[in-house]
Amino acid sequence: MKKSAAKSSPAKAKPAAAKNLPGKGRKALITGITGQDGSYLAEFLIAKGYDVHGIIRRSSSFNTGRIDHIYLDPHVKGGRLKLHYGDLCDANNLAKLVRETQPDEVYNLGAQSHVRVSFDMPVYTAETVAMGALKLLEAVRVFQAESGKQVRYYQASSSEQYGKVLEVPQTEKTPFYPRSPYACAKLMAHWATVNYRESYGMHASCGILFNHESPRRGETFVTRKITRAVGRIKVGLQDKVFLGNLDSKRDWGFAGDYVKMMWMMLQQEKPDDYVVATGRTITVREFAQMAFDYAGLSWKKHVAFDPRYLRPAEVDLLLGDPAKAKRKLGWKPETSVEQLAAMMVEHDLELARREKTLRDAGHSMPDFAGHDQ
Numbered sequence: 522m523k524k525s526a527a528k529s530s531p532a533k534a535k536p537a538a539a540k541n542l543p544g545k546g547r548k549a550l551i552t553g554i555t556g557q558d559g560s561y562l563a564e565f566l567i568a569k570g571y572d573v574h575g576i577i578r579r580s581s582s583f584n585t586g587r588i589d590h591i592y593l594d595p596h597v598k599g600g601r602l603k604l605h606y607g608d609l610c611d612a613n614n615l616a617k618l619v620r621e622t623q624p625d626e627v628y629n630l631g632a633q634s635h636v637r638v639s640f641d642m643p644v645y646t647a648e649t650v651a652m653g654a655l656k657l658l659e660a661v662r663v664f665q666a667e668s669g670k671q672v673r674y675y676q677a678s679s680s681e682q683y684g685k686v687l688e689v690p691q692t693e694k695t696p697f698y699p700r701s702p703y704a705c706a707k708l709m710a711h712w713a714t715v716n717y718r719e720s721y722g723m724h725a726s727c728g729i730l731f732n733h734e735s736p737r738r739g740e741t742f743v744t745r746k747i748t749r750a751v752g753r754i755k756v757g758l759q760d761k762v763f764l765g766n767l768d769s770k771r772d773w774g775f776a777g778d779y780v781k782m783m784w785m786m787l788q789q790e791k792p793d794d795y796v797v798a799t800g801r802t803i804t805v806r807e808f809a810q811m812a813f814d815y816a817g818l819s820w821k822k823h824v825a826f827d828p829r830y831l832r833p834a835e836v837d838l839l840l841g842d843p844a845k846a847k848r849k850l851g852w853k854p855e856t857s858v859e860q861l862a863a864m865m866v867e868h869d870l871e872l873a874r875r876e877k878t879l880r881d882a883g884h885s886m887p888d889f890a891g892h893d894q
């Protein structure tokens with residue numbers, strides 16, 4: 522097995538002092554900071570010297586596992602990450618947090634982001650994804666009008682918006698054809714962002730991001746579901762992984778590369794919308810084969826079909842053309858899908874080894890109960 526280059530969660534370290542860093546004195550407010558992208562973006566901005574404010578949901582169990590390594594106890598001096606309770610469904614709370622934190626940049630990453638789950642919870646998905654974005658835009662607009670301070674706004678748009686694709690590859694000009702409640706809601710948030718830019722002159726931009734993954738990816742998205750299974754199968758904790766449609770094609774990149782582009786978009790003089798993608802697409806089957814091969818396992822032996830993972834309407838093919846991002850901002854992806862799969866398998870093998878050690882020592886471990894997607 523080859524060695525992977527990237528780590529998912531660096532050991533907890535005191536952040537470097539902000540002085541002399543380019544982002545010193547700048548403040549960012551992030552919704553969805555506890556998610557995959559939020560955690561990479563927070564790390565990225567703190568390394569640039571920003572003060573980062575993150576909105577977290579109150580939960581009966583801890584939901585900050587992805588950002589614990591960059592959080593310092595408020596009693597320790599030097600922390601540049603502050604967390605605030607809030608929810609995209611609560612307009613008053615969003616307005617209050619924007620007013621109190623007075624951000625230079627707002628990144629709206631919060632969402633019920635699982636496409637399959639959006640068919641089970643269409644109204645809640647629309648409340649968080651569509652109405653949540655509108656509530657946040659409105660909070661920023663009012664704050665700007667009252668304070669006179671310009672705030673730059675980033676909206677996490679999605680390649681899911683292309684749905685039943687009308688053009689291959691997809692660019693910023695390709696028409697949208699959403700195929701799920703999630704995509705319909707993202708479309709509303711996307712157009713609301715464009716509308717606030719055009720109506721009120723707001724510095725509001727949409728990043729149309731194609732699928733991006735990492736060792737911090739949620740465990741019910743297909744790449745992570747596969748790499749978690751590879752790790753557990755390799756150490757003998759399970760034998761099979763059940764998947765749905767193996768034929769759909771996705772343009773998979775690394776989340777760490779993509780958050781840089783979110784920031785770059787907000788550093789431009791003029792707001793605009795950009796496709797963020799690798800320009801290469803492979804099937805779910807090919808990704809599975811890549812991940813199992815890396816661990817020296819046969820995917821055919823361990824992957825089984827279960828129709829419960831099929832969706833009422835599927836997005837068959839996503840392939841992004843990131844030419845505009847490259848031409849205008851000089852951005853390009855740094856990580857191939859092979860490197861991505863290797864990084865995720867390495868991480869999940871280590872996780873499985875630890876799980877096995879605990880099980881062998883007699884500790885009872887949960888079996889992903891209720892997280893079946």
Ligand code: NAP
Pocket residue numbers: 552553554555556557558559578580584607608609610629630631632633634635649677678679680729730731732733734739
């Ligand atoms: P993720 O891991 O699922 O994270 C979603 C975040 O949103 C979590 O922090 C979650 O909080 C938070 N959240 C959920 N409901 C909320 C609510 N009602 N109020 C406030 N926060 C809420 O998603 P991700 O992969 O990092 O994606 C980030 C954003 O980019 C999302 O908007 C997603 O739809 C979009 N996007 C993702 C991709 C991709 O391939 N990853 C591609 C295109 C667009 P908890 O931790 O408490 O659940």
Ligand code: G4F
Pocket residue numbers: 634635636637678679680681730731732733741742743744746763764765766767769770771805830831832835836839894
């Ligand atoms: O990993 P997925 O669940 O991601 P999907 O649906 O493409 O959505 C992700 O990417 C979007 C960007 O295009 C984001 F906006 C969105 O928030 C999310 O991050 O599924 C990928 C493909 C689908 O075609 C699905 O049908 O994998 C197929 N698949 C096959 N078996 C499965 C499974 N997906 C999941 N989640 N679980 C399965 O067992």
